[in-house]
Amino acid sequence: MFIKEYFKDIYNAIKSLLVGMNRTGYYFTHHKEIITQQYPDNRLELNLPERFRGEVVMAHDDVNEHACTGCSACELACPNGTIKIINKFDISPEGKKKKAIDTFVYHLELCTMCGLCVEACPTDAIKMANTFEHSVYTRGQLTKQLNKPDSKLRAGVE
Amino acid sequence: MFSLESITTLVQDWLNKTFSPNLALFFEFVIIGVLAIALFAGLGLVLVIMERKVAAWIQIRLGPNRVGPKGMFQSLADTVKLIMKEGLTPDGADKFLFNLAPYIVMMVAMLVLAPIGFAKGFHIWDINIGVLYVSAISSVSVIGILMAGWASNNKYSLLGAMRSGAQMVSYELSVGLSVLSIIVLTGSLGLNDIVLSQQDGWWIFKGHIPAIISFVIFIIAVTAETNRAPFDLAEAESELTAGFHTEYSGMKFALFFLAEYINIFIVCAIGATLFLGGWMPFHIGTWEAFNHIMDYIPSFIWFFGKTFFLIFLIMWFRWTFPRLRVDQLLNLEWKYLLPISMFNLILMTLVSIKGWHF
Numbered sequence: 001m002f003i004k005e006y007f008k009d010i011y012n013a014i015k016s017l018l019v020g021m022n023r024t025g026y027y028f029t030h031h032k033e034i035i036t037q038q039y040p041d042n043r044l045e046l047n048l049p050e051r052f053r054g055e056v057v058m059a060h061d062d063v064n065e066h067a068c069t070g071c072s073a074c075e076l077a078c079p080n081g082t083i084k085i086i087n088k089f090d091i092s093p094e095g096k097k098k099k100a101i102d103t104f105v106y107h108l109e110l111c112t113m114c115g116l117c118v119e120a121c122p123t124d125a126i127k128m129a130n131t132f133e134h135s136v137y138t139r140g141q142l143t144k145q146l147n148k149p150d151s152k153l154r155a156g157v158e
Numbered sequence: 159m160f161s162l163e164s165i166t167t168l169v170q171d172w173l174n175k176t177f178s179p180n181l182a183l184f185f186e187f188v189i190i191g192v193l194a195i196a197l198f199a200g201l202g203l204v205l206v207i208m209e210r211k212v213a214a215w216i217q218i219r220l221g222p223n224r225v226g227p228k229g230m231f232q233s234l235a236d237t238v239k240l241i242m243k244e245g246l247t248p249d250g251a252d253k254f255l256f257n258l259a260p261y262i263v264m265m266v267a268m269l270v271l272a273p274i275g276f277a278k279g280f281h282i283w284d285i286n287i288g289v290l291y292v293s294a295i296s297s298v299s300v301i302g303i304l305m306a307g308w309a310s311n312n313k314y315s316l317l318g319a320m321r322s323g324a325q326m327v328s329y330e331l332s333v334g335l336s337v338l339s340i341i342v343l344t345g346s347l348g349l350n351d352i353v354l355s356q357q358d359g360w361w362i363f364k365g366h367i368p369a370i371i372s373f374v375i376f377i378i379a380v381t382a383e384t385n386r387a388p389f390d391l392a393e394a395e396s397e398l399t400a401g402f403h404t405e406y407s408g409m410k411f412a413l414f415f416l417a418e419y420i421n422i423f424i425v426c427a428i429g430a431t432l433f434l435g436g437w438m439p440f441h442i443g444t445w446e447a448f449n450h451i452m453d454y455i456p457s458f459i460w461f462f463g464k465t466f467f468l469i470f471l472i473m474w475f476r477w478t479f480p481r482l483r484v485d486q487l488l489n490l491e492w493k494y495l496l497p498i499s500m501f502n503l504i505l506m507t508l509v510s511i512k513g514w515h516f
Contacts, residue, residue: 010494017479024216024478036220 053113053128056083056106058146065154066147068125070101077120082110100153104146108134162458163279190282194268198420203233205419208466209473216477237412245408248311255309260406260413262302267420269295273349274427277437277458281350288349289341292428293334296383299421300326306414307402318401321484322385322392328491332379335499336372339506340365340432343515353436358443360435364516368506373433375499380425381472382487384418388479389487426468430461434468437461443516 027033037046048054060066072085088102118126126146136142169189173182207222207230214221222229247256273288275281285291300323307319341347343365344355355361362369382389393401403414430436437457441449482490509515 010498020478021474024474027218028212028215028474031215033218034215034220035218038220038223 048130048132052130052132053115054131055108055111055113055129055134056117056126056146057129058104058126058148060148060151061154064148064151066125066151067123067154068101068104068121068147069123069153070099071122073120073122074117074126077116079114079116080110080112082107082112083117101147106144106146107142108144109139109142161279161456162277166280194271194282197271198268198416201423202416202419203237205423205469206233206236208469209419212470212473213477216474240408240412240415243408243411245410246405248405250311251405252309252311255305256405257410259302259306259309260410260417262305263299263417264413264420266295266299266302267417267424270424274424274431275350275353275436276461277456280437280458284348284350286346286348286351289337289347289352289432293330293337296421296425297327297330299417303402306406310402310405312405315402315404318392318404322402325385325389325392325484325487326383328488329379329382329495332375332491332495332499333383335496335503336376336379337428337432339368339372339499339503342503342506342510343369349431349436353431353438356435356438356441358441359516360433360438360440362433365506365509366515368502368509369433369515371498371502372506373429375495375502376429376433377468377471379491379495380429381475382491384421384425386418386422387472387475388482390476391481391484391487422469422472423465426465426472427461429468430464434464435460436464 039046058066058068070085070087072087075083075085084105084107085101086103086105087099090098090100092098113128115128118128134142170182170186173185176182177185210232211221211229222232225231225235247253270292272283273281273285273291275284303326304319304323307315307317307322310316340352340361343361344352346352346355356364358364362373365372381387385392393403403411406414437460439449439452439455439457439460441452
């Protein structure tokens with residue numbers, strides 16, 4: 001029946017409009033929900049979410065050891081060649097030649113912070129940090145070496 | 159109680175004593191002109207910042223908060239920016255019409271200001287056909303918009319102007335019918351008489367169901383009339399660039415922008431006068447003591463409070479509802495709003511004749 005449809009349409013329309021206005025009215029009156037962070041006023045108490053992708057760092061523990069085996073999976077996964085792995089050949093205690101990481105070259109100026117390298121790493125050696133203040137005055141400062149000098153692979157990671 | 163009426167009578171008496179009657183009238187014109195322009199300027203500043211802040215809080219963010227305390231001087235910064243912009247007239251544009259259009263829209267906004275009562279006894283011209291005057295003059299703004307669209311020499315501006323014109327003309331019917339239903343109760347078209355008839359309660363309460371239906375239709379139609387909220391297809395930023403005012407920049411754009419906000423203020427003022435009692439405080443029937451307490455709040459605070467409440471309502475609509483397509487827009491008016499407002503008018507006439515209202 002046309003009349004019944006007509007009034008049902010109107011009733012449903014008004015109900016949905018009021019539901020919408022309820023939600024926006026809630027947001028208007030509850031200022032605790034505001035998600036804007038007033039940077040740079042709140043620099044000291046900044047609390048970024050866990051999943052924030054800042055720059056790539058390699059975790060080192062207190063005895064200066066890391067988990068990077070030099071497998072180059074991250075170099076292959078990176079979409080624009082930001083990572084370059086330079087390997088060297090170590091002589092292990094038994095006298096066998098083993099591949100180990102010499103320098104992990106990371107070009108911060110090229111990085112798109114996509115996180116594909118972190119996903120590709122088989123040993124969880126690298127992760128995304130939540131620093132975002134990367135501006136510098138000379139471009140050379142943006143090419144970083146991620147493995148600290150005199151650090152070596154932690155035993156048992158391979 | 160603070161009353162603006164005493165100031166106006168004081169000024170009028172002094173002018174008539176000092177100068178000849180014609181010269182006194184001339185000075186009154188000048189004073190009214192200055193006050194009207196000051197009101198527009200002030201309203202423009204306040205409404206722009208109010209819109210941005212309301213929009214921000216509804217979208218769970220902060221809005222402008224750097225330019226003054228809590229961002230209150232943002233409109234001043236915007237005004238300075240607009241003044242310094244170059245006003246470019248496109249090459250093939252019809253120069254006369256292109257330059258005339260913003261002034262027509264602005265003139266209409268100023269003319270409609272005349273019969274509105276801002277406080278007790280504080281109106282520019284209480285004509286006895288106030289409502290008819292308002293309705294007639296606001297129809298002239300369609301001409302300004304069509305002129306702007308045509309003179310821009312731009313296909314998309316023309317399309318936007320045509321759509322806007324069709325929308326405004328259609329929704330004027332619903333506005334007229336819902337206003338008529340209150341006139342049926344009042345028996346007079348003069349705005350001052352309408353406010354005085356709400357001495358024992360506002361029409362939205364006294365007229366119960368038909369008045370509430372009228373009010374809802376009025377708010378929807380008036381939002382569409384001013385090209386706002388979910389009905390802004392003609393000037394939506396992401397659709398037709400900016401519709402009929404795409405080619406305007408600098409001061410002319412500022413005039414269109416200002417005229418839009420002034421129009422919102424004016425239609426909300428009309429709505430507040432008709433449905434919510436204008437400058438009349440909130441009275442309940444014959445409760446003498448309560449009414450007396452309510453009278454202590456000055457009438458212009460009542461008027462501006464009600465108008466700004468309606469303006470807030472219209473802004474709330476803008477940031478809640480998705481935009482309507484132009485065919486859905488016209489569908490809403492011709493198939494839903496117009497039949498309902500016609501039946502409501504009949505219902506209201508019945509209620510008024512039988513005396514079934516308070």
